[in-house]
Amino acid sequence: MSVLAxxxxxRWERRKDARPSELASAALELFVxxxxxxxxxxxxxxxxxxxxxxxxxxxDSKDELFxxxxxxxxxxxxxxxxxxxRSYEGSSADLMRLLVKTxxxxxxxxxxxxxxxxxxxxxxxxxxxxxxxxxEVIVRGLAIFKVAIQRGIDSGEFRPMELEHTPHICAAPxxxxxxxxNSFDLCGAQGMDPETYLDIHTDLLVRxxxx
Amino acid sequence: MSVLAxxxxxRWERRKDARPSELASAALELFVxxxxxxxxxxxxxxxxxxxxxxxxxxxDSKDELFxxxxxxxxxxxxxxxxxxxRSYEGSSADLMRLLVKTxxxxxxxxxxxxxxxxxxxxxxxxxxxxxxxxxEVIVRGLAIFKVAIQRGIDSGEFRPMELEHTPHICAAPxxxxxxxxNSFDLCGAQGMDPETYLDIHTDLLVRxxxx
Amino acid sequence: MSVLAxxxxxRWERRKDARPSELASAALELFVxxxxxxxxxxxxxxxxxxxxxxxxxxxDSKDELFxxxxxxxxxxxxxxxxxxxRSYEGSSADLMRLLVKTxxxxxxxxxxxxxxxxxxxxxxxxxxxxxxxxxEVIVRGLAIFKVAIQRGIDSGEFRPMELEHTPHICAAPxxxxxxxxNSFDLCGAQGMDPETYLDIHTDLLVRxxxx
Amino acid sequence: MSVLAxxxxxRWERRKDARPSELASAALELFVxxxxxxxxxxxxxxxxxxxxxxxxxxxDSKDELFxxxxxxxxxxxxxxxxxxxRSYEGSSADLMRLLVKTxxxxxxxxxxxxxxxxxxxxxxxxxxxxxxxxxEVIVRGLAIFKVAIQRGIDSGEFRPMELEHTPHICAAPxxxxxxxxNSFDLCGAQGMDPETYLDIHTDLLVRxxxx
DNA sequence: AATGAATGAGTATTCATTCAT
DNA sequence: CATGAATGAATACTCATTCAT
Numbered sequence: 001m002s003v004l005a006x007x008x009x010x011r012w013e014r015r016k017d018a019r020p021s022e023l024a025s026a027a028l029e030l031f032v033x034x035x036x037x038x039x040x041x042x043x044x045x046x047x048x049x050x051x052x053x054x055x056x057x058x059x060d061s062k063d064e065l066f067x068x069x070x071x072x073x074x075x076x077x078x079x080x081x082x083x084x085x086r087s088y089e090g091s092s093a094d095l096m097r098l099l100v101k102t103x104x105x106x107x108x109x110x111x112x113x114x115x116x117x118x119x120x121x122x123x124x125x126x127x128x129x130x131x132x133x134x135x136e137v138i139v140r141g142l143a144i145f146k147v148a149i150q151r152g153i154d155s156g157e158f159r160p161m162e163l164e165h166t167p168h169i170c171a172a173p174x175x176x177x178x179x180x181x182n183s184f185d186l187c188g189a190q191g192m193d194p195e196t197y198l199d200i201h202t203d204l205l206v207r208x209x210x211x
Numbered sequence: 212m213s214v215l216a217x218x219x220x221x222r223w224e225r226r227k228d229a230r231p232s233e234l235a236s237a238a239l240e241l242f243v244x245x246x247x248x249x250x251x252x253x254x255x256x257x258x259x260x261x262x263x264x265x266x267x268x269x270x271d272s273k274d275e276l277f278x279x280x281x282x283x284x285x286x287x288x289x290x291x292x293x294x295x296x297r298s299y300e301g302s303s304a305d306l307m308r309l310l311v312k313t314x315x316x317x318x319x320x321x322x323x324x325x326x327x328x329x330x331x332x333x334x335x336x337x338x339x340x341x342x343x344x345x346x347e348v349i350v351r352g353l354a355i356f357k358v359a360i361q362r363g364i365d366s367g368e369f370r371p372m373e374l375e376h377t378p379h380i381c382a383a384p385x386x387x388x389x390x391x392x393n394s395f396d397l398c399g400a401q402g403m404d405p406e407t408y409l410d411i412h413t414d415l416l417v418r419x420x421x422x
Numbered sequence: 423m424s425v426l427a428x429x430x431x432x433r434w435e436r437r438k439d440a441r442p443s444e445l446a447s448a449a450l451e452l453f454v455x456x457x458x459x460x461x462x463x464x465x466x467x468x469x470x471x472x473x474x475x476x477x478x479x480x481x482d483s484k485d486e487l488f489x490x491x492x493x494x495x496x497x498x499x500x501x502x503x504x505x506x507x508r509s510y511e512g513s514s515a516d517l518m519r520l521l522v523k524t525x526x527x528x529x530x531x532x533x534x535x536x537x538x539x540x541x542x543x544x545x546x547x548x549x550x551x552x553x554x555x556x557x558e559v560i561v562r563g564l565a566i567f568k569v570a571i572q573r574g575i576d577s578g579e580f581r582p583m584e585l586e587h588t589p590h591i592c593a594a595p596x597x598x599x600x601x602x603x604n605s606f607d608l609c610g611a612q613g614m615d616p617e618t619y620l621d622i623h624t625d626l627l628v629r630x631x632x633x
Numbered sequence: 634m635s636v637l638a639x640x641x642x643x644r645w646e647r648r649k650d651a652r653p654s655e656l657a658s659a660a661l662e663l664f665v666x667x668x669x670x671x672x673x674x675x676x677x678x679x680x681x682x683x684x685x686x687x688x689x690x691x692x693d694s695k696d697e698l699f700x701x702x703x704x705x706x707x708x709x710x711x712x713x714x715x716x717x718x719r720s721y722e723g724s725s726a727d728l729m730r731l732l733v734k735t736x737x738x739x740x741x742x743x744x745x746x747x748x749x750x751x752x753x754x755x756x757x758x759x760x761x762x763x764x765x766x767x768x769e770v771i772v773r774g775l776a777i778f779k780v781a782i783q784r785g786i787d788s789g790e791f792r793p794m795e796l797e798h799t800p801h802i803c804a805a806p807x808x809x810x811x812x813x814x815n816s817f818d819l820c821g822a823q824g825m826d827p828e829t830y831l832d833i834h835t836d837l838l839v840r841x842x843x844x
Numbered sequence: 845a846a847t848g849a850a851t852g853a854g855t856a857t858t859c860a861t862t863c864a865t
Numbered sequence: 866c867a868t869g870a871a872t873g874a875a876t877a878c879t880c881a882t883t884c885a886t
Binding site: 458539553593619629 | 666667668669670671750752753754755756757758760763764767771794795797798799801802804805806808809810812813816817819820821822825826829830833834836837838839840841842
């Protein structure tokens, strides 16, 4: 397209950037704000700066858009996060603190955190997706905590602990913070300070785990 | 009226005063299963065994039905729960365990637990209701934990703790369990055993809090 | 019913007066204010001080209620009005003035005037009723004017006039006033003074008719 | 596009800019036939040959559709009609006859005449619209008659006349004819001949006004 | 690739009508 | 006679989806 055309038809210029991920990003924001059903594709399109029809060039349906957000939004980030944890060499208590902190920084503090809320809200309506999310995200996330706890037990730092339920308990306060920031925090509820909150959580947790 | 008539005209056997709560109960189940927007009033009516029009005899709109469920469903139970905690005389560690256990038994294990999921999902769409829920339920719930912690600190059982964020952390695993059972648990995810889960939670928590 | 019961159950006392005509009267007011379709039987019942079910003791349906209002509301009054005109002995110009004035006083100024608006609005939806109204009210009303005009022509007071359309023209300003008072007059439009208006009308009309 | 394609896909032949007035036109017909409340948007859409959803592309609601019909249907025609009257140079009696005749031809004989019936029927339900119609249409229409009468008085043709109510009386028979043709005329009532009717009206009126 | 006008199935809500009491 | 809870058909309005351009 010529420079002249650019001036005459600036509308056509931004298309180059209108990648699926931008559409998904706009959709995620709205899904998190309003929920899946209450989000209109009109609004998604408007926020992404494209027409409604364009959404259908990239996603077969609203359901598929939702699934794509979850699948492509969270899993890659999570894998990345998972890898960061592998090669840690310090104490298990420090590893636990690092886990929580990194999870928060890489996911919890970003808008990806909203996906947790979405999945909890919509698990009933998207059973296959819920299964996928459970297997790919939750199980893997819990496994990381499980490994960390096992590591602490093996090294003699931690008491022997049950290993199925305990990871859930390690994760719960982090998840609740993510949910909180995408629900009540928006409605004028007293805000929480994530850093303080997570420090207290890890402090309590590590004390609870130590021999 | 004879038993026979009862069979012929069961419609009129229903008591006027029982109706609102029957309807609210049916609605709660569906709202929890499917979310607010995805629940059709037709289905609520069907589950309650009445016609759609009947819903409007008792609730002005779908919104008001939702609000009534939250307001009348949870607050009274919560107040009741609150009162049970007042007069405890044992150790603070035991009080903490009792708090968690009672909360679970009286609310978490009932279908009222679904309201937590609903509020998290719909806080953005019902800001006034979210405020109400925050003030009437969350703040009061957190206050109970706050009092228990303070009590432990005062008696010398617990370490000095920050008191704004810590209650959230005490509550988080219980809430997550409530959410879990109304989301992933339904989709074939591995179930959790509430008793085991909560025992581990309180065990870790109390160890974390003790001097 | 004893005097005591009267005190104990005053609710049951007004029933004696709840005659069909009272219900019709309440309905007429609302039909005129809001139109047929926009009037809810709930409101009719409320205004009449009875329950909605009671309406069905006296009228088979909303349509029948409407028809009864028209049939029983206007025809008897109109017959009465018709009779007043028979035995007049003065000049035809004075008769014309009397006709207009009496029509106004006995019908136009009362809430029966609203029926004209109703019939114009609903003629399309109630063809049989429109036919009935046309034959029983309009034709008879026009006949009165026709007779008066013929009388004036016969006596030499009036010019020879066409007798099919002229009665409509005599009546039109009176009807318009009735419509006006039940439509724009209610919406803050500048009011008209009926007496002045009708004096001018008859003055113009008589001058137009005289030789 | 070929003629064949036209036949295969007539849907897309309709012009975007023609749509609103086509829809309004279809709606006007039905509103006049059945009244506002009794007209279903399904039927409006069907008569316009579009789907119900299409109506909402152009009008925000049924109310707005009604308002658009009144605002855009009648006011421009009326303004146009008003302008035609300005520059008349003949006698005031002839002007009065011309006024009536032109009003009839340009509005009364068209389906725009139905708007008068609609406004009378619905004034109570659309107070703001009634005010608008009163100010933009009625007041202006009456003003034209007022000017004509004043002109006749000033030139010595007409007697001195009251000027607030008289214009209403000049207009009433024309309006009644418009109403008649959209109500009883449809129900098998004896038809009136507009030309004869209006000739008699202007004849009577002018005789009444002349010195 | 992108548009946006058009669609029509789907849903909340209303209200005339019924009927056991 | 009178009630008013219950009904369900009717209808305004929404929004995911399609498709000619």
